[in-house]
Amino acid sequence: MNRLQVELPGLTLKNPIMPASGCFGFGKEYAQLYDLSKLGAIMVKATTLEPRFGNPTPRVAETPAGMLNAIGLQNPGLEKVVSEELPWLEQYDVPIIANVAGSETEDYVAVAERISKAPNVHALELNISCPNVKCGGITFGTDPEIAGELTRAVKAVSSVPVYVKLSPNVTDVTEIARAVEAGGADGLTLINTLVGMRFDPRTGRPVIANGTGGLSGPAVKPVALRMVYEVTRSVSIPVIGMGGVSDVDDVINFMSAGASAVAVGTANFVDHFACPNLIDALPGRLDELGIGNITELIGRSHRL
Amino acid sequence: MIRNERMKVTGQREIARNIYELVLEGELADEVREPGRFVHLRAGETVDPLLRRPISIADCGDGRITLIYRAEGHGTRLISEKERHGTADVLGPLGNGFPVEAAVPGTKALLVGGGIGVPPLYGLSKRLKEAGVEPVHVLGFQSEDVVFYEEEFSRLGETHIATVDGSHGTKGFVTDVMASLSHEFSVYYSCGPLPMLKAVADGMSGTEGYLSFEERMGCGIGACFACVCRTDSNDRGYVKVCSDGPVFKAGVVTI
Numbered sequence: 333m334n335r336l337q338v339e340l341p342g343l344t345l346k347n348p349i350m351p352a353s354g355c356f357g358f359g360k361e362y363a364q365l366y367d368l369s370k371l372g373a374i375m376v377k378a379t380t381l382e383p384r385f386g387n388p389t390p391r392v393a394e395t396p397a398g399m400l401n402a403i404g405l406q407n408p409g410l411e412k413v414v415s416e417e418l419p420w421l422e423q424y425d426v427p428i429i430a431n432v433a434g435s436e437t438e439d440y441v442a443v444a445e446r447i448s449k450a451p452n453v454h455a456l457e458l459n460i461s462c463p464n465v466k467c468g469g470i471t472f473g474t475d476p477e478i479a480g481e482l483t484r485a486v487k488a489v490s491s492v493p494v495y496v497k498l499s500p501n502v503t504d505v506t507e508i509a510r511a512v513e514a515g516g517a518d519g520l521t522l523i524n525t526l527v528g529m530r531f532d533p534r535t536g537r538p539v540i541a542n543g544t545g546g547l548s549g550p551a552v553k554p555v556a557l558r559m560v561y562e563v564t565r566s567v568s569i570p571v572i573g574m575g576g577v578s579d580v581d582d583v584i585n586f587m588s589a590g591a592s593a594v595a596v597g598t599a600n601f602v603d604h605f606a607c608p609n610l611i612d613a614l615p616g617r618l619d620e621l622g623i624g625n626i627t628e629l630i631g632r633s634h635r636l
Numbered sequence: 637m638i639r640n641e642r643m644k645v646t647g648q649r650e651i652a653r654n655i656y657e658l659v660l661e662g663e664l665a666d667e668v669r670e671p672g673r674f675v676h677l678r679a680g681e682t683v684d685p686l687l688r689r690p691i692s693i694a695d696c697g698d699g700r701i702t703l704i705y706r707a708e709g710h711g712t713r714l715i716s717e718k719e720r721h722g723t724a725d726v727l728g729p730l731g732n733g734f735p736v737e738a739a740v741p742g743t744k745a746l747l748v749g750g751g752i753g754v755p756p757l758y759g760l761s762k763r764l765k766e767a768g769v770e771p772v773h774v775l776g777f778q779s780e781d782v783v784f785y786e787e788e789f790s791r792l793g794e795t796h797i798a799t800v801d802g803s804h805g806t807k808g809f810v811t812d813v814m815a816s817l818s819h820e821f822s823v824y825y826s827c828g829p830l831p832m833l834k835a836v837a838d839g840m841s842g843t844e845g846y847l848s849f850e851e852r853m854g855c856g857i858g859a860c861f862a863c864v865c866r867t868d869s870n871d872r873g874y875v876k877v878c879s880d881g882p883v884f885k886a887g888v889v890t891i
Contacts, residue, residue, distance in 0.1 A: 354860070355855075355859065355860060356859055357858065357859040357860075357861075360858075361855070361857040361858045361859040361879065362857070362859060364637075364638055364857070365638060365640075365857075377861075383872075385864075385866075385873060385874060386861060386864065389851055389852065389862070389863065389864065389865075390851075390852045390862075391852070391861070391862045391863075391864075392687075392852050392853070392854045392860070392862040393852070394685055394686060394687050394711075396684050397683040397684045397686055398686060399686060399687060399854070401854065401860070401862065403860070403861045403862065406861045406864065406874075408872065549683070549686050550683045550686070578683070598686070600855065600859070601687060601688070601854050601855040601856075601860060602678070602686055602687065602688065603640075604640060604727055604855070604857065605640060
């Protein structure tokens with residue numbers, strides 16, 4: 333029995349660690365560094381119907397214990413992702429979670445229908461929380477009614493379970509969580525980045541060309557933990573937690589707060605071996621904590 | 637192969653005002669091969685600063701790499717505090733460097749550098765010389781106090797210095813020096829700020845050239861799409877500075 337194994341809708345994870353969407357491309361770059369089959373899953377970069385170039389540069393700026401980014405969903409478009417990127421990933425024994433983005437409901441539906449039929453795509457992650465694009469993205473993720481309707485529309489066409497990625501840039505994240513659960517979501521992923529800014533003191537201009545960017549990294553971790561804790565208390569569908577995860581105790585804490593698995597984002601840029609290192613460190617840490625199976629951790633903070 | 641290694645610090649010295657030369661020893665040095673590639677260096681040991689710093693490799697050999705960088709922000713200041721006998725967390729070598737083989741042996745190659753863009757040209761010049769090419773250097777700086785490696789470059793070939801304030805060498809820009817040269821060059825190579833690269837490429841149009849670009853980076857390996865530049869040379873319409881570059885043939889990147 334693999335003590336790190338976690339079962340989620342559509343996903344049998346050999347361990348609960350996966351790179352977060354947007355931080356790992358479509359896997360090719362990190363495949364130069366280690367065997368991607370080691371990962372629990374891979375959340376690949378957001379895919380839109382048409383190719384997107386993204387925002388002007390600078391697209392990233394460092395902040396204390398974090399970073400801002402405004403990439404702007406740059407991707408090669410559905411056709412290329414389905415014909416090139418996903419087939420390339422088939423050489424690895426790892427389930428793919430395809431991140432789906434768009435400007436209109438019709439875009440999400442079209443991408444979801446097609447990409448969910450790819451043999452290695454085991455789940456979708458509906459991106460209704462990207463703060464860096466003018467249309468779509470976060471506009472779908474801040475209104476419970478719209479978020480619920482979009483979830484329903486995508487569920488109707490998807491061949492695999494649908495997870496919805498939630499934005500932290502809302503007054504009450506549980507309201508959105510309940511709305512997408514009612515819309516038929518099979519699971520939730522949270523948090524996306526927090527909208528932030530940084531300025532150049534010499535010029536007064538924002539450092540990021542887009543003006544605002546999404547804050548990620550250790551700086552957002554307390555917010556992410558709080559939201560995972562609140563959301564898992566108010567819905568009954570599973571949650572994949574993320575936001576500043578960088579060491580093994582972060583994994584323990586996110587799962588204790590209620591997450592069934594954990595995604596690693598910005599840490600991949602700091603320690604390029606962050607995911608395999610976390611996977612290797614987990615059994616030893618479980619031993620130290622007297623935990624037999626990792627699933628025992630899920631939501632234990634709620635049971636105290 | 638890309639390695640992530642704790643390299644030994646074997647040298648750290650200030651070679652001009654706020655300009656430091658850092659020498660690191662480790663297995664990674666054997667992987668470098670071509671000049672103009674870079675490493676991604678962790679500045680500190682904590683989460684602040686969080687991201688790595690991309691620094692070009694100025695020279696390599698005997699199991700060591702030499703990095704020359706300007707200490708101007710929080711991260712690079714921390715790097716400048718790394719002491720001999722300590723270690724540095726290094727990922728690399730990354731990116732694609734200057735093609736030495738583009739220069740024809742027996743001919744002259746023009747190397748144009750500006751400020752902190754000068755360092756990778758040093759390793760390039762050494763490799764060119766080994767290949768039987770005659771390097772001619774035109775190096776631009778703000779002022780005399782930030783000029784570095786003049787002697788080192790002079791040992792390899794003809795070297796011209798320009799300073800913006802005229803405190804050393806020719807007063808003005810690298811292009812002012814270039815205008816005064818009457819040599820025939822089979823190829824040119826350049827690294828420096830964007831306006832300089834543009835001026836150099838314009839001045840050398842008709843000659844084969846290679847430019848090294850700088851852009852804010854996230855991952856350094858091509859996954860995060862932070863450092864993209866527009867191009868007309870492929871059907872994607874973009875190149876990534878970190879993994880497709882940082883060196884591109886002149887004309888590839890739209891500037």
